[in-house]
Amino acid sequence: ADISTTLAGVKLPNLLFNASGVCCQTEADLKLMVESESGSLITKSATFEQRDGNPSPRYTPLPGGIGSINSMGLPNEGYEYYLNYAKNYDYSSKKPLFISLSGLSLADNVKMCEAFVAADLPCVLEINYSCPNVPGKPQMGYDLEAMEHSLSVLAPIIKKPFGIKLPPYFDIAHFDQAAAVFNKFDNLAFVTCINSVGNGLAIDFETEEALIKPKDGFGGLGGLMVLNTALANVNAFHRRLPGKQVIGVGGVVSGKEAFLHVLAGASAVQIGTQLKEEGPGAFARIAKELSDIMVAKGYKTLEDFRGKVKTL
């Protein structure tokens, strides 16, 4: 089956790529993504300056394959590293490049966006409004006024189509209010739903210890345990943002969950925890599984079933 897609006006040979943060901090990581069967790749969220992030252990899978917890704390090489990567990227490779930016202030986001715009590259920006793990920095996605102000400054600077990475929302009123903000910005082309479910706590039963060190053990939850929250957010924004696209992320371990994300309305699907655990071979496997599901169900393209979840 044809699992190609178009995002923000750029063609992806298939809808799968990494969730920002996984396999994308260094050039070596990004090389693995380029060599994989992914349809695209996105870089680690960049700040203005390089960061080491939080103390380890700061990521662990959870027992039973239910997911993962992380409090990485935005370790990254600094935006100039990713700008340089973007300048040297082979855009003829058919795999478009996405760049995640997560400035610690609006002023930093302005400076980083201006630098990317000045370079006039065909890469696409995804602004991260949802990192849950920097001590003292609330997730901007939960402060709609601050997010609207940020978008009102950044959208005219970026000018071309761009996207934002959102935290999960859990209330219908919040879906309505957030969508009303996003609909004010014409060049906001896509929303990526969801970032990790913030500030979970994982405890080892035997040792009675938290599983990760930062923030007294609190960290973002990902993987299968967040699938249904992710599907709800994808579908809620797909319904509320006509003319915009949604990237689905959360709980994709096989072709089946990728299929469900598209049914909920996703135009592309990112993979985090499963990529971290399985490695880049996950892309070829999940692409094949999704294609097989489509053939079995009689769907030829993603448009045949995107957003077509049936309600009762």
Ligand code: RRO
């Ligand atoms: O680096 C992190 O701790 C991190 C980030 Br920036 C994010 O957006 N989401 C996440 O789960 N971890």
